[in-house]
Amino acid sequence: MTGTKQTTGFGARLFFWWADHPGAQIAVFVVMSTLATIGFTNPALITDLIPETVEQADDSGTSNRSDRRNMDYPGGGRVPDNVQPFQVGGGQCVLVARVDPSGEADLFTGSHLRAMRQVAEGLQSMPQIDNVMWLDSVPGFNLFGLSGTLLPSDNASKRQLNEARDRVLENPLAVGQLISQDGRTVLMHLGIDWFFVTSDAAVTSEIRERAQSIAAKIPGVALEFQLTGPVPLHLMMANNHVTDSTKYQLIGYSIMLLSAVILFRGFSAVMIVAVAPAVGVLWTTGMLHFLDLQDNPFNDIIVPVLVSLVGLTDSVHLMVEIRQQRASGLAVNEAARRGISRVGMACLLTSTTTAIGFLSLLWAHHEIVRDFGLCCVVGVAMTFVSVLTVIPLGCRSPLGRRLHVGLGKSLVDGQLRRIGPLVDWVLRRDRAVARIAIAVTFALAIISLQLQPDEKRYSGLSESGEAAQALRHLDRSLGGLEFSTVDVHWFHDSDESELLDVLGEIDALLASEPLIGNPLGVGQLLAALPGDGDAKERMTLLELLPPSLKRAFYVPERRFASVQFRVQDLGIAAYSEPFQRIERGLNSIADRHPDFGLALEGNAVWRWRNIYQIVTDLATSLGTASVVIWLVLTIVYRSIRIGLISIIPNLFPLAATATMLVFSGQHLEMVTVCVFTICVGIAVDDTIHFLTRYQEEMKLGGQHQEVIRRAFTGVGSALLMTTIVLVAGLGSAIVGDSRDARLFGIMGCLTLATALFADVLLLPAMLSRFARSKDKVG
Structure with a gap:
C-alpha cells in the first residue's frame, strides 16, 4: 500500500511537528483573525504604530493626468484669463435626448423645440446643476456679433423650421457636436455644483427623471432621455464593481460548495475544505486595509476569487490524502498527521511558485498592476497559512470522525477509473505523445505572440446600464x-x-x-x-x-x-x-x-502610446516568473531534467488560452493581463502535486511506467475534483453582464481545463519518455 513508508526529510519532520501541535494552530488562527478584524474595523490601531515615512504619492502624476484631461478640450489653460473659450463638450454629465426613436420626426418641430427648452430651464433650476450647454448656448455665428439663438422660436412656421434645420446641420459648432447629422439625437452638457450633491442619484437618476417629467407634460412630444458622461460612467463602474463583487462571489462560492458536496459525497470533508479558503479570503481582505490597497479595482472580485482558487486547490489535495489515510484504518489524528506531512510540502511549493508569479508584477510600470500583484502575494500567503491551520483543526473537531464517509463513491472515482486506460494508452505511445505535446505547445506559443495590446476605457461597464x-x-x-x-x-x-x-x-x-x-x-x-x-x-x-x-x-x-x-x-x-x-x-x-x-x-x-508598456510589463513579468518557477522546481526536485519536463504542462494552458484570444479576435487588455498572471499560478499547482507524488513513488521503486501510474492514482482524484469545482465557480462569471467579467470567466475555465489535460495526459508522456534514467530506482 502506498503511503505506509514514512519519509524522514526535514520537510516531513517540520509538517509532522505542525500537525502534532494544535495549540500552535489555534494561536495562529486567533492572531490572524484578530488582525483581520482590526483591519476591517480600525486599521489605524496598527498603522499608527508604524513610523511615518515620506509621502509616496506622485503629485506630478496627478498633474499630468489633469493636463491630459485638459487636452480633451482645446485651449485648456492656454488662453488669457479674461476670455473663457467656448466648448462644445466638457459637461460632467451629458443628457442624451433621442427624438422619436421609433418614428421619423426630428428636433425641428415646435413641440420638440418647446420641450427641449423647458427641459433645459428645468434642469438649470435644479440646485446641483451649475450650467446647461446645448444648441441654444452656441454663440451667434455671424460677422456682426448680433445676438440671437441658433434655434428658431417654438412658434416658427414649417418653412422657418426647415430653414433652421438646414442652418443648424450646416453649422460646425452644432452638427456632430451637439446634434447628430439626422437631427434626432441632441446633447445637453451639464456642469455640476458639487456643494448640492448629496447622493449618487442627484447626478444620475434625478436629472433624467426631471427631464422626462417635463417633456411628458407637452403634447405631441416623443423624447427619450439617457444620462452619460464622466460622472455617471464613473458612478456606474463603481456601483457595478460593488454589485458584481457581491453577486459573483456569492454565486461562485455557492457553485463551488455545491460541486464539492456532489464530488466528496461527505458533509464533514466538504465543510472543512470550504472553510479553509473562506478564512483565507477574510484574512486577506482584512490585511489589505493595513496596506491601504482595499480600493484597488481588482481586489473586490479578482483577488477573492484567486485566493479561493489557490486555497481550494491545496485544500482538496490535502483532504483527499487525509481521507485516503483515514480509509486505510488510521485514526483521524494520525491520518491528518500523515496527510499533512505528505502533501504539506507540495502545498508550500505551489504557494511559493504562485507568489513568484505575482511578485513579478511588482516591477510593472502600471500602478494598478503593481498593487494587484502585491495584493495577490498577500492573499497567497494568507491562504497557505489558513489551509494548514483550519484543516488540521477541523480534522480534530467532531467533523473529523466521519471524514472517510463517501470515499470511493463519488463521481470522480468513477471518472478516474475511466481515465486510467487512457493514461495507459498514453504511456504506451509516450514518444509520439511527447513529440506532439512539444510541437503543439510551441506552435500555440508562436500564435499567441500575435496578441495585440488594447484598452477600452469603459469595458468593465454593464452593457444593460443607462x-x-x-x-x-x-x-x-x-x-x-x-x-x-x-x-x-x-x-x-x-x-x-x-x-x-x-x-x-x-x-x-x-x-x-x-x-x-x-x-x-x-x-x-x-x-x-x-x-x-x-x-x-x-x-x-x-x-x-x-x-x-x-x-x-x-x-x-x-x-x-x-x-x-x-x-x-x-x-x-x-x-x-x-x-x-x-x-x-x-x-x-x-x-x-x-x-x-x-x-x-x-x-x-x-x-x-502607453498601452504597449502593459505588454512589456506582462512579457517581463511572465518571463521572469516562468524562469524563477523553473529554477525553484529544479532546485526542489534536485533535477534539471524534471524542471525541463515541467515546462510543457505549465506552458500549454497559457499558450492555449492566448491562442483562443487570437482566434476570437480579442486583444491583450488589463483583464487578460491579470488572468494570464493567475494562469501561471493555477497551471503550475497541479503539476507540482503530480511531480511531488511522482518523486515519492520513485522512492518506493518499481518499473518507471508503473511509478507514473501510481502517482496518477494518488493525485488523480484531487486533480479532477479541483478542476471541476473551480471551473464551476469561475463559470458563474460567464453569464455576467460585464464584458470583463465574462472574459475573465471564459479564460479561467479554459485555462483550468487545458491545465488538467496537460497534467493528466501530457505530463505522464513527458515523464515516461524523458525521465527513463530513473527507471528502476529503489
Whole structure:
C-alpha cells in the first residue's frame, strides 16, 4: 500500500511537528483573525504604530493626468484669463435626448423645440446643476456679433423650421457636436455644483427623471432621455464593481460548495475544505486595509476569487490524502498527521511558485498592476497559512470522525477509473505523445505572440446600464463621447495664410480616417462663414467672431491653434493604425512647413502610446516568473531534467488560452493581463502535486511506467475534483453582464481545463519518455 513508508526529510519532520501541535494552530488562527478584524474595523490601531515615512504619492502624476484631461478640450489653460473659450463638450454629465426613436420626426418641430427648452430651464433650476450647454448656448455665428439663438422660436412656421434645420446641420459648432447629422439625437452638457450633491442619484437618476417629467407634460412630444458622461460612467463602474463583487462571489462560492458536496459525497470533508479558503479570503481582505490597497479595482472580485482558487486547490489535495489515510484504518489524528506531512510540502511549493508569479508584477510600470500583484502575494500567503491551520483543526473537531464517509463513491472515482486506460494508452505511445505535446505547445506559443495590446476605457461597464447604452449610442450617432486634438504651434510670427494651409492639410488628413469623428477647428469655422477670397482674406474674418468662439481653437499671442475630433470607445487597438497614419501625416505636414510643430494629443492618444508598456510589463513579468518557477522546481526536485519536463504542462494552458484570444479576435487588455498572471499560478499547482507524488513513488521503486501510474492514482482524484469545482465557480462569471467579467470567466475555465489535460495526459508522456534514467530506482 502506498503511503505506509514514512519519509524522514526535514520537510516531513517540520509538517509532522505542525500537525502534532494544535495549540500552535489555534494561536495562529486567533492572531490572524484578530488582525483581520482590526483591519476591517480600525486599521489605524496598527498603522499608527508604524513610523511615518515620506509621502509616496506622485503629485506630478496627478498633474499630468489633469493636463491630459485638459487636452480633451482645446485651449485648456492656454488662453488669457479674461476670455473663457467656448466648448462644445466638457459637461460632467451629458443628457442624451433621442427624438422619436421609433418614428421619423426630428428636433425641428415646435413641440420638440418647446420641450427641449423647458427641459433645459428645468434642469438649470435644479440646485446641483451649475450650467446647461446645448444648441441654444452656441454663440451667434455671424460677422456682426448680433445676438440671437441658433434655434428658431417654438412658434416658427414649417418653412422657418426647415430653414433652421438646414442652418443648424450646416453649422460646425452644432452638427456632430451637439446634434447628430439626422437631427434626432441632441446633447445637453451639464456642469455640476458639487456643494448640492448629496447622493449618487442627484447626478444620475434625478436629472433624467426631471427631464422626462417635463417633456411628458407637452403634447405631441416623443423624447427619450439617457444620462452619460464622466460622472455617471464613473458612478456606474463603481456601483457595478460593488454589485458584481457581491453577486459573483456569492454565486461562485455557492457553485463551488455545491460541486464539492456532489464530488466528496461527505458533509464533514466538504465543510472543512470550504472553510479553509473562506478564512483565507477574510484574512486577506482584512490585511489589505493595513496596506491601504482595499480600493484597488481588482481586489473586490479578482483577488477573492484567486485566493479561493489557490486555497481550494491545496485544500482538496490535502483532504483527499487525509481521507485516503483515514480509509486505510488510521485514526483521524494520525491520518491528518500523515496527510499533512505528505502533501504539506507540495502545498508550500505551489504557494511559493504562485507568489513568484505575482511578485513579478511588482516591477510593472502600471500602478494598478503593481498593487494587484502585491495584493495577490498577500492573499497567497494568507491562504497557505489558513489551509494548514483550519484543516488540521477541523480534522480534530467532531467533523473529523466521519471524514472517510463517501470515499470511493463519488463521481470522480468513477471518472478516474475511466481515465486510467487512457493514461495507459498514453504511456504506451509516450514518444509520439511527447513529440506532439512539444510541437503543439510551441506552435500555440508562436500564435499567441500575435496578441495585440488594447484598452477600452469603459469595458468593465454593464452593457444593460443607462450610461453605457447612451455611450454606445453616441459612438454611433456622433462619433463618440471622448475628444482628442491636433495641437499646432508655430515658432515665429508666421504668415496667417500659411497657418490656414497647415490647418487645411490637417483637416484633410483627419477627414480621411473613418474612425475620426467630426473634426472642428479654425478651418471649419472659416468654411462656414459667407464670402470668398484667398486664405489671408478669410483669416481676417476670424477677428469678427466672438472672442470666446475664436479663442476656442486659435490663440495667436501664444502661437497656438488646435483641431479637435471625437473618439469612439472601440478600444485602442482599433485606433492604433489610424493614429499611426495621422502621426505620419502630421510629420509630413511639419516637414513641408518647418516653422510649425504639430502634436497629436488627448486621453485616447495617451493611452495608445502607453498601452504597449502593459505588454512589456506582462512579457517581463511572465518571463521572469516562468524562469524563477523553473529554477525553484529544479532546485526542489534536485533535477534539471524534471524542471525541463515541467515546462510543457505549465506552458500549454497559457499558450492555449492566448491562442483562443487570437482566434476570437480579442486583444491583450488589463483583464487578460491579470488572468494570464493567475494562469501561471493555477497551471503550475497541479503539476507540482503530480511531480511531488511522482518523486515519492520513485522512492518506493518499481518499473518507471508503473511509478507514473501510481502517482496518477494518488493525485488523480484531487486533480479532477479541483478542476471541476473551480471551473464551476469561475463559470458563474460567464453569464455576467460585464464584458470583463465574462472574459475573465471564459479564460479561467479554459485555462483550468487545458491545465488538467496537460497534467493528466501530457505530463505522464513527458515523464515516461524523458525521465527513463530513473527507471528502476529503489
